Every structure is written in structure tokens, then in C-alpha cells.
Amino acid sequence: MSSLKINVVNKEGRVPVTVLQLIGQVDASTYTSLQEKAEEEKKEGADYMLLDMTEVGYMSSAGFKAMHSIYSMLGGITDGGKTPHLGLLNPTDEVSRIVKTLGFDSYINIYSDLDEAISAF
Amino acid sequence: MDVDIDLPVKQSDILKTLRQSRFFSHAGESTVKKISLLVDVLVIPPDKLVFEKGQTGSSMYIVHTGSVKVHDNDIVYNKIGAGEVFGEMAILDNDVRSASISAVSETILLEITKQTLHELMRETPEITTSIISSLCSSMRSRVTDISNDYLQIRELETELKIGRKIQSGFLPEKLPEIDGWELADYFHAARECAGDFYDAFIVDRNGQLAFIIADVADKGVGAALFMTLFRSLLRASTNAEKYFDSNIFIGDKNTANMPEELLLRSISLTNNYISMTHGRSNMFATVFFSMIDLKTGDISYVNCGHETVEIIGDKKIKYELGTTGPVVGLFPGAHFEVKKAHLDEGDILLGYTDGVTEAMNIYNEQYGMERLQNYLCNSTQSTEDVLSGIEADIRKFTLGATQSDDITMLALKRQAGMSIIQ
Structure with a gap:
């Protein structure tokens, strides 16, 4: 069975940003833990989230269900473009390829640098 | 004390x-x-x-x-x-x-x-x-x-078998037989119920062939339930007039028979219906939906987040039909683009789901796109032989590892030297 560890780091930019550092695989057996963690953080007041994908080796379609649920929970699109509430940091080449194939990059910003990401919120 | x-x-x-x-x-x-x-x-x-x-x-x-x-x-x-x-x-x-x-x-x-x-x-x-x-x-x-657990498991297995039988009714019972063209399918679910589906039928409005291959997110019963919804919406919206009692005509009479119009109508309706009605489920499908002009071999297609669909001919991959829009079912009002391609005589159009390229062997290695393309470039057979050949090649590669995802393929060949239907 695959595993997913989630570390939470709070950063301050123009707005407070909750960084969820994901370590492992986001698939059918782990995606609910990502959803639940994001929901917990939202209840604690998080309005802006960054999913740090640096150490995610594999993301299945179930993982994208979780990503969409976080996207919707944080308000989705507000102006017809990409959401201002959710970003992805540093996905691996393979995860990045799938993000683009599925078209999520039209709705969620992808960053390669943490500071750049935090200041973009 | x-x-x-x-x-x-x-x-x-x-x-x-x-x-x-x-x-x-x-x-x-x-x-x-x-x-x-x-x-x-x-x-x-x-x-x-x-x-x-x-x-x-x-x-x-x-x-x-x-x-x-x-x-x-x-x-x-x-x-x-x-x-x-x-x-x-x-x-x-x-x-x-x-x-x-x-x-x-x-x-x-x-x-x-x-x-x-x-x-x-x-x-x-x-x-x-x-x-x-x-x-x-x-x-x-x-x-x-x-003993009680065993009885419950038996009951659940029976329910799943019934579910699978009902679900199989959502796949084509028989593929269309068209002079000058050859169609073949392959479908093998990883579990009792599957999220993959495919379809091939004649479009009433313009007589073109609808060629669809799709993969609903996740696996098992949840994916199977949504598969029935996606497939029904796509088919019903494409041939909508067939299901009305009176002569209702949807769309502009000047353009409504055009494949571009029909494809966008069907995909947009399906996307908006599911995202607006079932958005909380976060369920989506990757869909390749094309219409093929059987007289000319011209293809109009939308590829909504699906794997590339290959056109194989002259022992090479002639075209890869990549994505033209996001997945279906998540983003209301999403923009999809219709693109064009063409099948020459002898060419094969091959659609497949990621269960093919991501088939794992016992060493946790994936079958992969390169291996699939190498196989296709050396293949000059009928569509049926191509699909059974890919299946055999996957089995040879996986070395008996358990199938982890549904495997679905749909292939269309424009036969060489045949008279094309008028």
C-alpha cells in the first residue's frame, strides 16, 4: 500500500499562505488524507494554499479528484481565469505532464520557486 | 479486605x-x-x-x-x-x-x-x-x-456481477459494419466494474462515424456509476433528435450538421451537466471524441485530457492527436477546441486508455508509450489483429503481474484499395 506524508508550513506573503508539503504518492489509497488535511486547514482559517509537489513521485486520477476538491473548497475561479487561492509548487516532470494533459494548468498556477509562489498569492 | x-x-x-x-x-x-x-x-x-x-x-x-x-x-x-x-x-x-x-x-x-x-x-x-x-x-x-462474513462477501460478489452485467450494456453490443472500414475493440476491466468506456455509432445528423474512447477517474463502483452517466450523455446529446417524439431540431439549421457543432454541443453539455449537477463528487473523465467522414477520411475531434490518439500508417506514427481541452465534468464553461486530422487508405486510428501504457510488470516497470509505438510501427495487420497483438505484447511484458487498471482500446482502419461508401 502506498503512503503519503503531509507537512504543514505557514508562510506570510501579501496574504497568509498554507503550504502543504506532500511526500509520497497521491493515489486511490491516500487522496482522502490530502482532502481531509486541506479541509482541516480551511477550518482553521486557511484561504490560500500551495501544494508542494516536489516529493510526489506519482499522482493518479484520484489525486486529481482531491486537487479539484481543494480548488472548489477554496472558491474555484473568481474571474474566469486561474484561481487566486491555490497553487502547485515544483511538480516532477511526469506529474507536470499529467497536470497539463488533464488541463488543470488552465485553472491552477504552477510555480518552480517557493518565494515566487508565496509572493504571487 | x-x-x-x-x-x-x-x-x-x-x-x-x-x-x-x-x-x-x-x-x-x-x-x-x-x-x-x-x-x-x-x-x-x-x-x-x-x-x-x-x-x-x-x-x-x-x-x-x-x-x-x-x-x-x-x-x-x-x-x-x-x-x-x-x-x-x-x-x-x-x-x-x-x-x-x-x-x-x-x-x-x-x-x-x-x-x-x-x-x-x-x-x-x-x-x-x-x-x-x-x-x-x-x-x-x-x-x-x-461464516457470516463469507456469506456477506458472496452476496456482495453477486451484486457486483449483476452490476458488471448491467454496465456491459453501456458498451456497444456490436460495432458498426461499414464498407471500406474496419472497426475493432478490446476491453478488460481490472475489477468487476470499470470506469473505462468506448463507443462507435453513426451520427444521425451527418452520417459520420462517432468514435469515442474515455476513462473515468478512479476505479471500481464509483467510476462505473459515472461511466454510465458520461456515456449516456455523450450519446444522447449527439443524436438528441432521435429521442424526441416530435420533430424538434436543436441548433442553427445551417451549421448544426457540422461535426464541429455536434462535437462541441455534446462535450459542452456533458461537461456542464456533470460539473454543475455532480460537482461535489469531483468525478471527471478524459474523453477523446471524434467524428469521421466516411467518404473522405477527414476527422474532426476533441481530446479532453485523454491520452494521445495515434494515426498509424506506412509503418510509422503519422499523427498524434493530443489534447484540445481539459477533462470533462470538473470545470463549468470549460473551453474545448475542435481540431482536424485525416485518415489515408491503409491508416489506422487507435484510441486507448492509460491502462495500456501504465500496465505494470512484476518489477514495477510500465509498458510505456515507446514500447506501444514500436509495436504499432511494425504492425500492418487488421484492426482486430493489432488489438490482440498489443494485448499479447502487454501480457508478455507484465510477466503475470496483477492487472492494476482497466485496459481499453478502439481501432478504426480505412481499408486500402476499397471503394468508399457513397
Whole structure:
């Protein structure tokens, strides 16, 4: 069975940003833990989230269900473009390829640098 | 009379718990009193691990107050309350712990060490009789539980088989037979129910062939339920007029027969319906939907987040039909683009789901796009032979590893040297 560890780091930019550092695989057996963690953080007041994908080796379609649920929970699109509430940091080449194939990059910003990401919120 | 005022529980209460325990139900009063003086009293805070699966057992325990859970990481098998015994197996058969135990709430346990129990069994035969009786009772109860579980599993399997049969009705019973063209399909679910689907039918409005291959997110029953919805919406919206009683015509009469219009109508309706009605489920499908002009070989297509669809001819991949929009079902009002391609005589259009390229072998390696394309470039057979050849190549690669995802393929060939339908 695959595993997913989630570390939470709070950063301050123009707005407070909750960084969820994901370590492992986001698939059918782990995606609910990502959803639940994001929901917990939202209840604690998080309005802006960054999913740090640096150490995610594999993301299945179930993982994208979780990503969409976080996207919707944080308000989705507000102006017809990409959401201002959710970003992805540093996905691996393979995860990045799938993000683009599925078209999520039209709705969620992808960053390669943490500071750049935090200041973009 | 209470003998140890330092204990968190009274001696009289320990005696009461031991008398109620199934483990010592056959023991006489003097034996129970003897045991009560040999137990250690442990206070376990909530969520604290008592022992872990795989550890060597050195004690057994009786729950005095509170409760513990029997678990394996996050999976909880059972809860054990006051008067019940646990941990006895590992000290009787000298094997390791078969599950982990943690306190649910603050729990007081009476601990009997392996050495104490073995001494008691040697000195007091009635204890041994009591233990054997308790173990028989426990085994009987577990046999009953297993029988009931087995019956439930059988019922669930029957339900799943019915579900699969119903779901198979959502795939084409028979592919269209068209002069000058050859169609073949392959579908093998990883579980009883699948999220993959494909379709091929003639579009009423313009006589073109609809060619669809799709993959609903996730696996199992949830994906299967949504598969029926996606497939029905796509098919019904493409040939919508067929399902009205009167002569209702949808769209602009000048453009509504054009494949571009029909494709966008169908995909947009399906996307908006599912995202607006079932958005909370976060379910989506990757969909390749094309219409092929059977006179000219011209293809109009939308590729909504799906794997590339290949056009193979002259022993090479001539075109890869990549994405033209996002997945279907998540983003209301999403923009999809219709693109064009063409099939020459002898060319094959091959659609497949990621179960093909991501098929795993026993070394956790994926079959991969490169291997698929190499196979296709050396293939000049009929569509049926191409699909069965890919299946055989996947089996050869996976070396008997369990199939982890649904595998679906749909192929269309424009036959060489054949008269094209008028």
C-alpha cells in the first residue's frame, strides 16, 4: 500500500499562505488524507494554499479528484481565469505532464520557486 | 479486605473483573484470589499503544475499565471492553503479536506475565481447563463470524456481477459494419466494474462515424456509476433528435450538421451537466471524441485530457492527436477546441486508455508509450489483429503481474484499395 506524508508550513506573503508539503504518492489509497488535511486547514482559517509537489513521485486520477476538491473548497475561479487561492509548487516532470494533459494548468498556477509562489498569492 | 491501597483500583474490584472474565470462568474462588495478587495494574492513556503487531509477546491483559482497539495501522478490526482478555495467543503459542492494540480511552489493564501464567497452569490444572474452554469458545465465535462474513462477501460478489452485467450494456453490443472500414475493440476491466468506456455509432445528423474512447477517474463502483452517466450523455446529446417524439431540431439549421457543432454541443453539455449537477463528487473523465467522414477520411475531434490518439500508417506514427481541452465534468464553461486530422487508405486510428501504457510488470516497470509505438510501427495487420497483438505484447511484458487498471482500446482502419461508401 502506498503512503503519503503531509507537512504543514505557514508562510506570510501579501496574504497568509498554507503550504502543504506532500511526500509520497497521491493515489486511490491516500487522496482522502490530502482532502481531509486541506479541509482541516480551511477550518482553521486557511484561504490560500500551495501544494508542494516536489516529493510526489506519482499522482493518479484520484489525486486529481482531491486537487479539484481543494480548488472548489477554496472558491474555484473568481474571474474566469486561474484561481487566486491555490497553487502547485515544483511538480516532477511526469506529474507536470499529467497536470497539463488533464488541463488543470488552465485553472491552477504552477510555480518552480517557493518565494515566487508565496509572493504571487 | 483491600490489601494494596497504592493501586489505582481496589483489590475487590480486581477480583470482580477476574471472576467476570471468560478466561478464568472455571477457576475456583481461591485460585482467582491467588491470581488477583499476581496481576500488575497498568493505566494506559488514550491512543497509547499497548503492543505492536509483530512484537514478541511477554504478557496477556484483562481490560478492567475503558476499552482498547485491535488494529493494523489505521485499519481497526475490533474493540475490546471491560472484562475481556487480549494478548493471550502470543504467550500461549510463543508466536509474535498478530495485531496491534491501543487504548481508545483511558484504560486500566490487569497484566499477567507469560511466566506467571505458565506457573499458574502448572500448579493449578483448573486454570488450564478454564483457558482451553475459553479458547474453544473464542474459536467457535470466530468460526461463526467467518461464516457470516463469507456469506456477506458472496452476496456482495453477486451484486457486483449483476452490476458488471448491467454496465456491459453501456458498451456497444456490436460495432458498426461499414464498407471500406474496419472497426475493432478490446476491453478488460481490472475489477468487476470499470470506469473505462468506448463507443462507435453513426451520427444521425451527418452520417459520420462517432468514435469515442474515455476513462473515468478512479476505479471500481464509483467510476462505473459515472461511466454510465458520461456515456449516456455523450450519446444522447449527439443524436438528441432521435429521442424526441416530435420533430424538434436543436441548433442553427445551417451549421448544426457540422461535426464541429455536434462535437462541441455534446462535450459542452456533458461537461456542464456533470460539473454543475455532480460537482461535489469531483468525478471527471478524459474523453477523446471524434467524428469521421466516411467518404473522405477527414476527422474532426476533441481530446479532453485523454491520452494521445495515434494515426498509424506506412509503418510509422503519422499523427498524434493530443489534447484540445481539459477533462470533462470538473470545470463549468470549460473551453474545448475542435481540431482536424485525416485518415489515408491503409491508416489506422487507435484510441486507448492509460491502462495500456501504465500496465505494470512484476518489477514495477510500465509498458510505456515507446514500447506501444514500436509495436504499432511494425504492425500492418487488421484492426482486430493489432488489438490482440498489443494485448499479447502487454501480457508478455507484465510477466503475470496483477492487472492494476482497466485496459481499453478502439481501432478504426480505412481499408486500402476499397471503394468508399457513397
